[in-house]
Amino acid sequence: MSEIYSSNNIDDGVDQEIYDCFNPAQPRSFFLFAGAGSGKTRSLVNVLARFKTEHGADFRLYRQKIAIITYTNAAADEISDRLGHDPICKVRTIHSFSWDLISNLTKDIKKWVMANLQFEILKLQDEQSRSRDLNNKTSIDRARKIGSKTNRIRLLDTITKFTYNPNGDNISKDSLNHIEVISIAAEFIRTKDLMQNIVISMFPIILVDESQDTKKEMVDALFQLQENKKNKFSLGLFGDMMQRIYGDGKDDLGKNLPDDWTQPSKVMNHRSTKRIVELINNIRKDVDKQRQIPRVERERGVVRLFVCDRASSKIVLEKLIAKKMTAITRDTLWNFEDGDIMTLILEHHMAANRMGFFELFEPLYKIDKLKTGLLDGTLPGLNLFTKILLPLVQAYKKNDKFSVAKIVKKHSKLLEREYLVSSDEQIKNLKEINKATYDLLSLWESGKDPKLIEVLKIVRAASLFPITGTMNIIVSRTEQEIELIENKSDNQDEEDDNDADEIIEAWDKVLQTPFSQVEKYDHYFSENSKFGTHQGVKGLQYSRVMVIADDEEARGFMFSYDKLFGAKELSNTDQKNINEGKETGIEKTRRLFYVACSRAIESLAIVAYTNNQALVKENAIKYGWFREDEIELL
């Protein structure tokens, strides 16, 4: 049971503790890890506002800044807004922070890229030398990769300055990709004394929000920096290990922190009503015993568990549940049609399924390396479709010739000034580009819905827009190579399968999907949708939340609510992981469940689809999560 305290101010001392760490004469580092809704972000903003008033002038005089690293652009914007866009606070995502640090170090970057490419080429050559058949798909594609990396080495000499866009595709010859930028910055911070001195003189304070999910290599580098420069530098980490949901973070973060780190704690949950705080405390209790207390005035609150038969119609059931919640809470905004409910699906798959972009989404989503970019809209390759071709097709469908021309002008190399100036026959060229554009757009004539590969082939043939990376590898295959690959795939042996490049395989599938799926994918991610994922709503809050737990629809990999609710036996692998002290899918699911439930302010409905309703109910009561009168079987 969570207690009600007579004051909401019990954690107010934490802001002071953090503030003391910023004392320029005696900087300290701190680790503020506390539960959901405990006001970590609010503390960050409060302390910086005070720092600005008291030390802002000195910082401006010495051109120093406080760096605040956030997990997403949206979080960076939110914090910047709340800090009044003060120039002494530099709020950045890890990508733009990294790039700001290294962007002028062309010579060092070149050395790093060269060494890295050489290493990758050696690895590929080694794999190639062991290939059974140089004419199979994997080997053909691998040869092309070696070629493209070798070419990149050749071009390195011609680069006078590298470029990078933290929110873009980075496809020009002098650009670095997202992974490279973070790896380079982290390595330079970790290993170069000069870099460490530059960083601490520019940023005597670095704060990392959501640090439980921040890229491990960067967190390690910042720890190293703190250790080497602790008398001149303060590192502040904010987060909550119970809200760790991406694989990139440091899984032992906070363990063995040096004694001189300040570790304030917070116990109040300022967000949710009492019943919700009680539930999230109980979800968390087997992990770290942290228990929160609700604010004094947050007395009531509603939680309900609807245990649903997997075979039922989901849309019908979810509407019914919203109606039931309206009656239970007497809150008319629980209305399914025009109310204000945030529905949290387990994974984007479920929205992809409901909204019709599953085939585009699933193959890419299966690949860890592609997942983040796919979800935050930075996946190189897909951007060609979403950011260039989709607006182009939409303009064409509206017969908006002006926008068609504008989009082509903005993105086509053929229309770059450099290219046009060098061309002898400008008018003829412009006509050709125009023709190529309308040849491409004719694919959508009379309501047709072309496959992505068809679109890509035309774009490539006319060199209309840049195609790079994996997609270039696929679309560059000659007819002869395609035939070879098709014949091979008819009688592929197991060894070839193991050898396959999973990224190319995934794109091969994706490129067979119709273009309309791009539009649906884009709509889902850019709309202010009533759907969110358990992961995507980290840091956010909503009055009414419906959490959908359905392994089957989510295809069950990575997370398993069935196992969390005890409706499915542990697999041998789970058991093996437990025996070896390794994390299982259950723990990941529990954290996700914690994040999802803790977004709710007033009322929360959990919709658990299962084949074993009785067992889920029994366990939900046994775990102490729900009372019997809070559970309904549907």
Ligand SMILES: Nc1ncnc2c1ncn2[C@@H]1O[C@H](COP(=O)(O)OP(=O)(O)OP(=O)(O)O)[C@@H](O)[C@H]1O
């Ligand atoms: N001391 C406080 N007094 C009043 N409201 C507070 C206080 N601290 C936080 N809040 C409010 O509680 C809510 C949650 O705060 P915040 O988002 O800072 O928490 P958090 O710890 O960052 O949450 P999470 O980890 O769940 O993302 C916000 O609406 C915030 O304004």
